Amino acid sequence: MGFIAVIIALTLLQYWGSAKPFQMDGWFYRWCGYLHGVALLNTQAALSLFAAVVLPSLVVLLIINAVDHLLFGLPSLLFLVVFLMFSMGRGEFTSLVDGYLRAWREGDMEAAYQRMQMHKRNTSIPMENIGELHAAARSVIFYRGFERLFAVLFWFLLGGPAMAVLYRLLFLYRYEVQGLSETQSFMADRLLHWLEWLPVRLLGLTYGVMGNFVKTMQAWQSTLFNPGMGSAQVLNDNGLASLDMDMDCQAFRRLDDQVKRERFIEVAALELKTIQSLIKRSLAVWVVALALIQILF
Secondary structure, three states, rough: OOHHHHHHHHHHHHHOOOOOHHHHHHHHHHHHHHHHOOOHHHHHHHHHHHHHHHHHHHHHHHHHHHOOHHHHHHHHHHHHHHHHHHOOOOHHHHHHOOOHHHHOOOOHHHHHOOOOOOOOOOOHHHHHHHHHHHHHHHHHHHHHHHHHHHHHHHHHHHHHHHHHEEEHHHHHHOOOOOOOOOHHHHHHHHHHHHHHHHHHHHHHHHHHHOOHHHHHHHHHHHOOOOOOHHHHHHHHHHHHHOOOOOOOOOHOOOOOOOOHHHHHHHHHHHHHHHHHHHHHHHHHHHHHHHOOOOOOO
């Protein structure tokens, strides 16, 4: 039934462009605001994180167990779809890329910077030159493509809807909830890192299947047992190795020649569109793999 829920959710996502109708996060921010007002939790970062993220996930688990086997499993399927859609990334990924590319092609680097800054999450975006902006934008697109869907699917199928919801709540807690202490931010960051460790590397392996396998495997092996490397960097290294078209953005620190600048803008835009296509093809590979697992097991 989990696979059927995935197919329904992906179909709805394709139709709507985003899962916004299922993503009302106000309750979560109000819940975190209430927890911030509890004196005991302000001094216990681990307990605060548990109350904010784990308790709502346990409620999801209770709901799924309560409706299981009712009416031939139809309520269970409905809740599976709802919780999966809730767990998907916020915003529309295609809109993110297209908006950035529109500003980029027009040569409006300030607008392109602002567009990416809205979605940077765990990636800083320098603005010293357009080469660094493009390199950072690639990293953002790779990571946003991963966190909004691949990580969610991995934990949904491995641990059920409660784990998918836990991942999304932890992501929101880390990057959206205001007023976190340094200790709370650090703990959330570390937990998120380890929740992403395996699916990030599985996606990196998928990139190899979809592109230059030999070059990707070399990059993949170097990132496999490097626990200190962030998710965005792993995806960036493996994805660019798969595409085998990485531009040396450092070579474009100074583009005084207008012809060279326009050429760089053109090639960089093509690279980002290729990255977008790689992410879509990788999703298709995951869906096929899930179907085979469903049939065989």
